[in-house]
Amino acid sequence: MDTNVSADNGEVAEPATQQIRDSLREAIVERRLAPGTKLSEADVGKLFKVSRTLVRGALQALAYEGLVRVERNRGAFVAYxxxxxxxEIFQARRQIEPGIVTAAARRITKADLKRLRELLAEEQRLTGQRGRDARRAEIKASGDFHLTLAGMAGNSIMERFMDELVARSSLVIALYGQSTVSSCGHREHEEIADALERGDVDTACRLMIHHIDHIEADLDLRLNKGIDLKEALSI
Known part of the structure; x- marks a missing residue:
């Protein structure tokens, strides 16, 4: 796709900025860009064939989400x-996700349950596969479980909060995660889905809190090494 557009053309600039923002966001959430990675406006602009002004708009949008840190006279970096x-991120998730589970339980349909089972089947398929691409896909499938539940709750504000929290959790896990297995245990997802299918809301909420506790307990202070910007964006 040709993104060589002028920053003065508002009708074209906005989609281009969104494309850059989405590509960077995906690379951050999927842990292809490690916390602390420098996001040079010049380098990103060269990769996408756009002006630095458009790149700056994308970086500002990511900074608003808490995924990028912009420092005066130093530039932009993946948040650390x-x-x-x-x-605080996991404390927020403990406050919000039981409410999402409760709201989703009131509205959940057979089609919703089928969708959750499909997500779980894909997560199970990816679990244990080798290679960076498989690991990246497993991480995404794991986060999709939480985001799908948020969508089923029927509250657009909570869904937007969860989108940010899952993204920022991915950063935290990239920085502090110590386990080589999925940071969002497949079996725990299954247990939550089972409880929802039974209509056992209290158990589903309790399992969700236990699940979030489990993710947080897998964190330590060790750093994971990142990769090159061009390689991370697959351009």
């Missing part, structure tokens, strides 16, 4: 959440 920020 502190241990305290990590705790």
């Amino acid at each position: 959440p502190s241990p305290e920020e990590a705790r």
Whole structure:
């Protein structure tokens, strides 16, 4: 796709900025870009064949989400959440996700349950596969479970909050995760889906909190090494 557009053309610039923002966001969430990676406006602009002005707009949008940190006279970097920020993110998830589960349980349909089972089947298929691409797909499938539940709750505000929280959790896990297995256990997802299918809301909420506790317990202070910007964006 040709994204060589002028920053003065508002009708074209907005989609181009969105494309850059989406590509960077995906690379961050899927842990192809590690926390602390420098996002040079010049380098990103060269990769996408756009002006630095368009790149700057995309980086500002990501900064608003908490995924990018912009520093005066230094540039933009993939956010590097502190241990305290990590705790706050998971504390927020413990507050919000039981509410999402409760709301989803009131509205859930057979089609919704089928969709959850399809997600779980895909997650199971990816579990244990080798290679960076398989691992990346497993991470995405794992996050999709939480985001799909948020969508089923029927509350667009909570869904938007969860989108940000899942993205920021991915950053935290990329920085502090110590396990080589999925940070979002497949079996725990299955248990939550089973409880929802039975209509056992209390158990589903309790399992969700236990699940979030389990993710947080898998964190330590060790860093994971990132990869090159061009390689991460697959351009």
